[in-house]
Amino acid sequence: MGDWENIFKFVSQLTINTIEDLGFQKPTPVQDACVPLLMSYKDVAAEAVTGSGKTLAFLVPVFELLSKSDMVWKRNEVGALIISPTRELAQQIYSVAEIFLKHFPNLSASIFTGGKSTKNANVKGEIFGNIVIGTPGRLEALFEQKFEGVELARCVKSLEILVLDEADRLLDMGFEASINTILSYIPKQRRTGLFSATQTDEVEKLIRAGLRNPVRVTIKEKSSRQAVSDEMLDIQRTPASLKNYFMIVKAEHKLDQLVYFIKSHKKQKILVFLSTCAGIYCIHGKMKNRKKVIERFRMQGGGVLVCTDVMARGIDIPNINWVIQYDPPTSATAFPQEQEFVDFIRVNQRVPLHPMEPLPTSNTCIQEVQTMAINDRAVFEKGMRAFVSFVQSYAKHENYMIFQMKNLDFGSLATGFGLIKFPKMPETKGKDISNFCEVAISVKDIQYIDKSLEKKRQEQLKSESSRRNNVDMKRKRHQKTESWSGKKDQKDRKRKRREVKEKKRLQPVVERDNGEDLLSLDEDIRMIKKLKKKKISKEQFDAEFSLDCDELSS
Structure with missing residues (x-):
C-alpha cells in the first residue's frame, strides 16, 4: 500500500479531512505492515523505533474492527482495550482517538489514568466507553473492584481487540503483575496487538503469554556505513x-x-x-x-x-x-x-x-x-x-x-x-x-527566603530545643536520684553482709556449748532412773555425782 488513501480504505467512514487533521500525509512502514494484519484478525507483535507512527498503526484497526462488527455496541460495552505505560501517552492516544470519534458517532471512548475518568463528551452518562484507554495500575483496580456500580470485568465480555502500547516500557516500569491480572479478566478469543521499541526477554515472555501465533513485524532504520563500525550490522x-x-x-x-x-x-x-x-x-x-x-x-x-x-x-x-x-x-x-x-x-x-x-x-x-x-x-x-x-x-x-x-x-x-x-x-x-x-x-x-517557611523552621527549632532541654533535665534528675539511691543501697548491702558474717562467726560456739550441757543433763536423768529402779545402789549414785563435783572443783 503506497499512500494514505490505500491504507484508509479499510476505514469506510473516515474521510481524507481526518487524515489532514492528524497531520500525516503518507503511511509509515509500521502502519503499512500492521494495519492489514490486524484487520485480517491476526495477532501482531511489532517492534519499531520511537516516533515511527505506532499509534495510528493500532487505532485505525481498532475503529474499523468495531465499526464493522455485527454487534451494536451498547452503553458500557467495551470492544477495545488499550494499555499505555504513562498517563501522558494514554492522554495522547485518547486525543488522536477523539479525531476518529467525530466520524464514528456510534462509538465512544474513555480514559483512566489514576484519577477520574475522562469520557467522550458526546456520550453523556457513559462510565466505560466502547474503547477504553488507560494505565495498567488504574485498569487493574477497575477490574478488581466495582466502579460507580459497574464492573469492568463484565463489560469486556465482548472484547474484540487488546493493544499493549510500548510493551517494553510497561515491563520496565514494573507493570508485569498488573498486566497479568488484566489478561486473566479479558476473553481469550480476541485480537492482540503488542507494540514496543525493543524486543527484550520480558517482552518475549509477554508475547508467549498474551498472543496466539502472532505475526512478528520488525521495522528498523537503515544507516550508512560511515555511522557504524565494519563489524556492526547495517x-x-x-x-x-x-x-x-x-x-x-x-x-x-x-x-x-x-x-x-x-x-x-x-x-x-x-x-x-x-x-x-x-x-x-x-x-x-x-x-x-x-x-x-x-x-x-x-x-x-x-x-x-x-x-x-x-x-x-x-x-x-x-x-x-x-x-x-x-x-x-x-x-x-x-x-x-x-x-x-x-x-x-x-x-x-x-x-x-x-x-x-x-x-x-x-x-x-x-x-x-x-x-x-x-x-x-x-x-x-x-x-x-x-x-x-x-x-x-x-x-x-x-x-x-x-x-x-x-x-x-x-x-x-x-x-x-x-x-x-x-x-x-x-x-x-x-x-x-x-x-x-x-x-x-x-x-x-542558613535561612529560608520564604518567610513562612523560615517562621515554621524557627518554631520547630524552639520546640526541638525545649524538648531537648526537658529530656536533659529528666536525665539529670534521674541520674541524681539514681546516685543517692545507689549509695543508700550500697550501705544497706554492707550492713547486711556484716550481720551475716557475725552470725556465722558466733553460731558454732553456741551450738557446741548447748550440746555439751544437754549431754550432761541426759546422763544425770539416766542415773536417777537407774537408782529408782534399783539397778544401781545409792553408793554408786553418790560416787558418780561426787566425781563430777570433784572435777568441777578442780
Whole structure:
C-alpha cells in the first residue's frame, strides 16, 4: 500500500479531512505492515523505533474492527482495550482517538489514568466507553473492584481487540503483575496487538503469554556505513534522521556545560532528562499537573522542559530540537553519558554516536548555585536531596559493570551539584572526598527566603530545643536520684553482709556449748532412773555425782 488513501480504505467512514487533521500525509512502514494484519484478525507483535507512527498503526484497526462488527455496541460495552505505560501517552492516544470519534458517532471512548475518568463528551452518562484507554495500575483496580456500580470485568465480555502500547516500557516500569491480572479478566478469543521499541526477554515472555501465533513485524532504520563500525550490522535502532552526540566532561563542569548549551539555543525547544525527580522541578511521576505543563510546552515556540524518564517514550511533542540526557540513563536502551557506556550503546544497541567537544564556559555556575544555597535554605536542601538521590540511582543502575560506585569521584560530584556541605549517607561512608571543599558556614544559620517557611523552621527549632532541654533535665534528675539511691543501697548491702558474717562467726560456739550441757543433763536423768529402779545402789549414785563435783572443783 503506497499512500494514505490505500491504507484508509479499510476505514469506510473516515474521510481524507481526518487524515489532514492528524497531520500525516503518507503511511509509515509500521502502519503499512500492521494495519492489514490486524484487520485480517491476526495477532501482531511489532517492534519499531520511537516516533515511527505506532499509534495510528493500532487505532485505525481498532475503529474499523468495531465499526464493522455485527454487534451494536451498547452503553458500557467495551470492544477495545488499550494499555499505555504513562498517563501522558494514554492522554495522547485518547486525543488522536477523539479525531476518529467525530466520524464514528456510534462509538465512544474513555480514559483512566489514576484519577477520574475522562469520557467522550458526546456520550453523556457513559462510565466505560466502547474503547477504553488507560494505565495498567488504574485498569487493574477497575477490574478488581466495582466502579460507580459497574464492573469492568463484565463489560469486556465482548472484547474484540487488546493493544499493549510500548510493551517494553510497561515491563520496565514494573507493570508485569498488573498486566497479568488484566489478561486473566479479558476473553481469550480476541485480537492482540503488542507494540514496543525493543524486543527484550520480558517482552518475549509477554508475547508467549498474551498472543496466539502472532505475526512478528520488525521495522528498523537503515544507516550508512560511515555511522557504524565494519563489524556492526547495517541497521540502527533510532530513526535515520536523528543524529546522536555525546560529550565527555568532568563532574564539576556538567552544570556549566548544560547552562551554556541552553543559553546558546535560546529560541529552540530542548528536553533535559535527569535520573530522579529529586533533581528537578518540572516533570516527573509525582506531579499532578503534568498534562498542563506538557500542553504549555507544546504550544511554545522555544523553551526547556526538564523531566525524568516518565517522558522518555512515546510522547509526541512537535519541533523538538535537542534532547539532553544529563544523568546516566536508568536503562541501557536510553541515551548514554559515561564513555564506556557510549561504546556499549554503539555496539549493543546499534545507535551511532558522534563526539561533541565541550563548550567554552566560564565555569561560574557552581559558585552561583553555592551562593544561592547559602542565601536560601530551600536551595541548600534541594541540592542535598538531588545529590543523595543521584548517588542512590547510580548505585542501583542495571549496567553496574560500567556504572561502578568505586569509580565515582564523590568530591567532584558533590562540587558539581553546587553543595556547600557533604551529606552523610551509607553509600559514601569511607569514600575519598578530598576534592570537595566545604563552605565555612553553620547549617543552622542558613535561612529560608520564604518567610513562612523560615517562621515554621524557627518554631520547630524552639520546640526541638525545649524538648531537648526537658529530656536533659529528666536525665539529670534521674541520674541524681539514681546516685543517692545507689549509695543508700550500697550501705544497706554492707550492713547486711556484716550481720551475716557475725552470725556465722558466733553460731558454732553456741551450738557446741548447748550440746555439751544437754549431754550432761541426759546422763544425770539416766542415773536417777537407774537408782529408782534399783539397778544401781545409792553408793554408786553418790560416787558418780561426787566425781563430777570433784572435777568441777578442780
